[in-house]
Amino acid sequence: MIVDAAQWFSLDTDAAPSVARSIAERSGSELTEVRPHEYAGRRGPVALFAVGDEQFAFVPGGAVTVGFDGGRFEPTPEQEASFADTAEEYGIEGDIRQFTDSVTSPARTVVVPPLLVAVEAVEAGLVAVPPDHPEVVRRVEKTRRLPGPGLPSVPRQIEWSGAARAIIRPDWTVEAAWLLGKPSYDGEVARLAALGQRLLSPDEWEHACGAGATTLFRWGDASPDSDPWTAKTGPHRGPNRFGLHIGQDPYCEERTASRDIVCGGDGGSAVCGGVGSFLSWLTIATAYRDADYAAQVAADDGFGTMRVRPAIALT
Numbered sequence: 001m002i003v004d005a006a007q008w009f010s011l012d013t014d015a016a017p018s019v020a021r022s023i024a025e026r027s028g029s030e031l032t033e034v035r036p037h038e039y040a041g042r043r044g045p046v047a048l049f050a051v052g053d054e055q056f057a058f059v060p061g062g063a064v065t066v067g068f069d070g071g072r073f074e075p076t077p078e079q080e081a082s083f084a085d086t087a088e089e090y091g092i093e094g095d096i097r098q099f100t101d102s103v104t105s106p107a108r109t110v111v112v113p114p115l116l117v118a119v120e121a122v123e124a125g126l127v128a129v130p131p132d133h134p135e136v137v138r139r140v141e142k143t144r145r146l147p148g149p150g151l152p153s154v155p156r157q158i159e160w161s162g163a164a165r166a167i168i169r170p171d172w173t174v175e176a177a178w179l180l181g182k183p184s185y186d187g188e189v190a191r192l193a194a195l196g197q198r199l200l201s202p203d204e205w206e207h208a209c210g211a212g213a214t215t216l217f218r219w220g221d222a223s224p225d226s227d228p229w230t231a232k233t234g235p236h237r238g239p240n241r242f243g244l245h246i247g248q249d250p251y252c253e254e255r256t257a258s259r260d261i262v263c264g265g266d267g268g269s270a271v272c273g274g275v276g277s278f279l280s281w282l283t284i285a286t287a288y289r290d291a292d293y294a295a296q297v298a299a300d301d302g303f304g305t306m307r308v309r310p311a312i313a314l315t
Contacts, residue, residue, distance in 0.1 A: 002026070002114045002314055004062025005212060009044035016045035023058055024049055027116055027312060039241040040219035042211075046243035049116055052195075053167050053176050056116040056312065057243040059208045066206040067108045068216055068287040070101025075278075076222050082278035090275065100216065104287040107214070110203045116312040117200065117208050120157070120245050121254050121264075124306035125183030126165060131174035136166050144172055162305050183306040185259060185298075197310040199257040204311065206263065210286040211241035218247065218286050227280035229271045236284060246309070250283040253297075254307045260298040266290045267297070 003011070003019055011019060017034045024031040029049040037046040047058040075083070075096050083096040092099060129136065139160055154172060159165045167176040192198050200208060210218045217223065219235035228236050228250055236248050246264060253265035266283040269290075282288060 003060055004114070005060040005064055005207075006062065008058070008060040009042075011045055013045075016047065020045075020047035020049075020058065023047065023114075023116070023314060027051075027314060029056065029116065029312075037239070037241070037243060039211075039239070040213070040235065042213075042241055044241060046239070048119070048243060051116065051312065054122075054310065055119045056310075057119050059115045059117045059204075059242050059244075059311075061112040061114040061207075061315075063109055063111050064207045065107070065109055065212060065214055066203055066210065066287065067106045068100070068104040068214075068285070069107040070097045070099075070104060073097050073100055073216060074221060078225070079223060079278045082276045086276040086279050096278070100282065100285075103282065103289060104216075104285060105202070105206065105289055110207075112201075112204050112207050114314040115200075115204065115208075116314065117242070117244060118310045119239075119243060121252065121307045121309040122165065123159065123161065123180055123183070124185075124188045124255075124308050125181045126178035127181045129177050129179050131166075131177050133177055133179070135179065136164055136174055136177040139164055140166060140168065140172065140174060182302070184301045185255060185306070188255070188306065188308050192308070192310055195310070197312050199255060200309055200311050201257045202261045202263060205254065205256050205309070206286055208242060208244060208309075209240065209246050209264070213241075213286065216285050216287075217281070223278060223281035225277055227271050227277060228284050229268065229280075247284045247286065250280065252307055253293075254309050255297075260291075260294050261289065262294045262297055263288070266293050269293060 020031050020034045029051045032050050033048040035046055049056045154170050157167055165178045166174050169175050215221045218240055224234050250265035250271055251268035253262045270283050271280045
C-alpha cells in the first residue's frame, strides 16, 4: 500500500519500513535505507532507494499545498532593508510583499501522484564511457589530491560541471562514468522515458522541495545573510524533509515537464548581478518563477548547462 503525504509523515519507525518495502517491490528498486528525519522542526520518515546507479527518495502524493501567498509574507527587518536598497537601485515598484507575490507561483491545492524522485539533480547530456576512460581517471585523481584538507571522505558521486560525472567506490576506483555531450530538452525527455523515468511537473517539483511548507522557503520565511551561492552551510544545504538535495544553488536551476518553467534557481543571474541578499535568496524560494529567464532557456538548448531531476511514477 502506498500512502499519501499526510499518512507518510505520521508513520512510526515500525510502519514506515513496511510501506517502503512495498514501494521497492512495486517499483523494482532496491530499498537502501529508512530513517527518521527532521527538517526545520518537522519530523517524518525518509526512505531511500537505489535504481541503477542513482539514489531516489520516496515523495508521497495526494492533495498537497504548493505555491506562495505574498500577501501573508512577514519579512524580517533585514529582508525589508535589503529589498529597499535593491528597489531603489534598480527602480523596482511596489513593496516587498507585492514583488515577492509577482515572482512566485500562486498558493494552490493540487493532487500529485506518489513518486520516487532522484536525491540529486544531474546534468543533462550524459554519455556513458568505460570506467577507465582517461579523462575520467585524470579528473578523479586530481580531485583525490585536492590541496589542504581535501575531501572529508570518499564521495559516492563526483560531478564536474559541464564535463563529466563518475560513481566512486570507497577505494577511489571508478564504478561508472559519463562524459557530458551537448544536451537537449527533447533528448533528455526521451532518454528518461527509455528508462521508465520522467521529469517532474512544476507542481510536483514544488511539492518535492517544500514538502507541504506554506512558507517562502522550505525552512521558513527568513533568509540568512550573504547569498545562497557563497553560503556553504545553512538551511538550504542539507537534505530537505523528503531527503532530497534540492534548491541549494541558484546557478543550478532545474528543468521541469513544462519546457518554459524552471525551478530552483535563475541561472545565478541575481547573485552574479549583485542585487542584494534578499533577492539572491528569493531565487531558491520553493515557488520562485523567473518567466523571462525560463523563456530564454526554453528557446535555446545551447543556453547553458541543463539540470534534470529524474522521477519514477508509482501509480
